[in-house]
Amino acid sequence: MTQKQALEILKMGNNVFVTGPAGSGKTHLINQYIAHLRSEGVEIGITASTGIAATHMGGVTIHSWTGMGIKSHMSDAELDALEEKQYLFRRFEKVKVLIIDEISMLHHFRLDLVDKIARRMKRSEAPFGGLQVILCGDFFQLPPVTRAGEMESYFVYKSDAWRDAGFTICYLSEQFRQKDDVTIGILNDIRSGEVSERSRELLKSRFNQKTVSHIEPTRLFTHNADVDVLNINELGLLKTDEVEYGMVSKGNPVLIDILKKSCLAPEILRLRVGARVMCVKNNFEAGYVNGTLGIVVECGKGADPVIRTAKGELITIVRATWSIEEEGKIKAEISQHPLRHAWAITVHKSQGMSLDAVEVDLSKSFEPGMGYVALSRVRTLEGLTILGMNENALMVHPEVLEYDFELRRASEESQAEFEEFDKKEIAEQQKTFLASIKPAKKEKKLSTFEKTLEFVKEEYSISEMADKRGVGAETIIDHLETLVEDGADIDISYLKKDLSNAHFKKIEAAFEKVFDKTGETRLTPVKDIVGANISYKDIRLARLLLGYVKKK
Numbered sequence: 001m002t003q004k005q006a007l008e009i010l011k012m013g014n015n016v017f018v019t020g021p022a023g024s025g026k027t028h029l030i031n032q033y034i035a036h037l038r039s040e041g042v043e044i045g046i047t048a049s050t051g052i053a054a055t056h057m058g059g060v061t062i063h064s065w066t067g068m069g070i071k072s073h074m075s076d077a078e079l080d081a082l083e084e085k086q087y088l089f090r091r092f093e094k095v096k097v098l099i100i101d102e103i104s105m106l107h108h109f110r111l112d113l114v115d116k117i118a119r120r121m122k123r124s125e126a127p128f129g130g131l132q133v134i135l136c137g138d139f140f141q142l143p144p145v146t147r148a149g150e151m152e153s154y155f156v157y158k159s160d161a162w163r164d165a166g167f168t169i170c171y172l173s174e175q176f177r178q179k180d181d182v183t184i185g186i187l188n189d190i191r192s193g194e195v196s197e198r199s200r201e202l203l204k205s206r207f208n209q210k211t212v213s214h215i216e217p218t219r220l221f222t223h224n225a226d227v228d229v230l231n232i233n234e235l236g237l238l239k240t241d242e243v244e245y246g247m248v249s250k251g252n253p254v255l256i257d258i259l260k261k262s263c264l265a266p267e268i269l270r271l272r273v274g275a276r277v278m279c280v281k282n283n284f285e286a287g288y289v290n291g292t293l294g295i296v297v298e299c300g301k302g303a304d305p306v307i308r309t310a311k312g313e314l315i316t317i318v319r320a321t322w323s324i325e326e327e328g329k330i331k332a333e334i335s336q337h338p339l340r341h342a343w344a345i346t347v348h349k350s351q352g353m354s355l356d357a358v359e360v361d362l363s364k365s366f367e368p369g370m371g372y373v374a375l376s377r378v379r380t381l382e383g384l385t386i387l388g389m390n391e392n393a394l395m396v397h398p399e400v401l402e403y404d405f406e407l408r409r410a411s412e413e414s415q416a417e418f419e420e421f422d423k424k425e426i427a428e429q430q431k432t433f434l435a436s437i438k439p440a441k442k443e444k445k446l447s448t449f450e451k452t453l454e455f456v457k458e459e460y461s462i463s464e465m466a467d468k469r470g471v472g473a474e475t476i477i478d479h480l481e482t483l484v485e486d487g488a489d490i491d492i493s494y495l496k497k498d499l500s501n502a503h504f505k506k507i508e509a510a511f512e513k514v515f516d517k518t519g520e521t522r523l524t525p526v527k528d529i530v531g532a533n534i535s536y537k538d539i540r541l542a543r544l545l546l547g548y549v550k551k552k
Contacts, residue, residue: 001414002172003029003032005418007029012429013132014167016134018134018136018137019171027101030099030136033134040434042096042437044097045098046060047061047099049061049101049137049144050105060262062100062114066113072113079116082117088121096132097131097132097134097437098128102351105142107144108154108156108159115161115164115165128161132437139400140400155400183375183381183384186375206386207386211358211385216295217358217383218357222346222364222365230344238274240272243300245271246267247260247269247336248319249332249334251331259333263336267336276341277341277342278292279307279339288317295308304318310356317337317339321334322335355379356379360384362374362389362390365393368396369395370393372396374393449488451469452480452483461495461498473537474537474540477541493545496545499541506530507530507542508546511543511548513529523536
């Protein structure tokens with residue numbers, strides 16, 4: 001299925017699972033849908049199973065967003081306590097679409113918990129409380145990590161929520177990351193569970209081979225300890241001065257801590273000229289994306305670092321921000337130069353990145369899918385160097401292999417069903433769905449003057465307007481004067497009936513006399529002429545009727 005077809009299906013309101021090989025543009029598709037919903041003012045919950053994945057879309061973890069934290073299940077009492085959190089209740093009350101990225105790393109029991117919380121918060125027994133739910137990910141990639149004391153975990157397709165929600169499967173078939181058919185062929189072999197002899201020979205040809213790149217490649221390791229040791233050692237070998245760039249934060253401390261843990265940029269970024277770095281955020285205008293490699297060529301106290309990319313381009317890396325937004329307001333924000341040391345990173349942290357040059361050590365692979373994730377980071381075979389590999393690296397979860405056939409078949413059925421609709425039917429269904437989730441237009445709040453103008457249009461008297469507005473007659477005349485001065489389209493000629501004919505003629509004569517003498521229409525000289533029996537209120541109203549109040 002193409003991205004274009006999948007986007008049209010998303011707009012039709014189905015619960016959807018977006019999947020496909022690494023580099024098929026899953027996150028890009030989701031971001032397109034997010035942009036569409038935001039342009040229509042629809043409230044969206046943007047989440048992912050991990051903080052790193054969440055930052056790719058400007059979201060938060062599903063654990064934080066739902067309030068479930070690290071819990072595996074919640075009792076009725078715990079759900080009651082969650083429901084009493086007003087900020088959380090308002091979040092669910094407003095949201096219409098929930099997105100969860102990197103779904104392969106979410107435990108089945110946690111998707112069930114998300115469903116349970118949503119039903120409670122939305123006061124609905126419909127799956128996920130009636131939300132449109134979009135799951136995104138690839139089960140060939142890294143599975144859920146089960147911690148000590150947690151119940152046995154499975155992929156989310158084993159959950160009750162998966163079954164009840166009836167997800168439409170959109171299996172993307174296009175390739176955007178890998179630029180050569182050779183690399184795609186190897187990855188497809190791994191996905192098939194039968195790595196051909198040709199693919200094995202091609203991988204062997206990359207053992208300890210230098211990459212075709214102007215820049216030193218990033219090393220991928222399976223364990224954090226190996227990454228930390230290499231990065232610290234390599235930075236220490238540089239003879240240039242070290243510069244520290246500190247992270248700046250503001251907002252809710254708890255949310256700030258979440259941002260810091262999910263952001264790939266370090267709290268203290270230590271740089272030296274010659275340091276190997278990687279950009280950890282997209283900035284298309286500046287010329288870099290998440291995964292762009294470079295060498296620091298300039299850095300200094302108070303100055304933004306400058307890097308040279310693999311293509312030889314010089315890019316100044318200004319501070320970027322990561323934020324958590326709720327109800328249109330930023331609750332927490334951190335800023336840092338979006339860089340991290342890139343001599344090495346873990347395979348887990350590389351998930352979702354696109355790299356030009358990679359040296360990968362898979363000799364300690366311990367998880368099905370780990371080798372697939374590592375190898376799918378690189379765009380071309382020439383950009384790959386293999387430092388070591390065990391047989392586990394080429395393994396995929398046998399259960400996933402079997403289930404993938406079901407997903408492909410389900411996607412073909414979804415595509416066939418979609419293609420049976422004509423364009424008019426698709427547009428109508430999309431229109432109906434959008435109308436059901438789009439916030440109602442708020443009635444424009446009239447200003448106090450505009451409210452008075454509405455009564456004038458209905459030819460209310462001064463006393464009636466004052467009574468309706470709960471103000472004095474003098475205040476209503478204040479409003480009328482302001483409206484006239486501001487050039488409002490207003491006809492108050494009918495208000496002449498609020499004055500006796502005798503009083504109006506007397507006031508008119510007084511204004512003419514004062515105006516002829518001074519060229520002004522001040523009230524006091526007129527009052528002196530008409531006497532105590534005529535109020536200032538009547539004089540002001542007559543002045544309006546006579547046209548002495550002019551537009552500013």
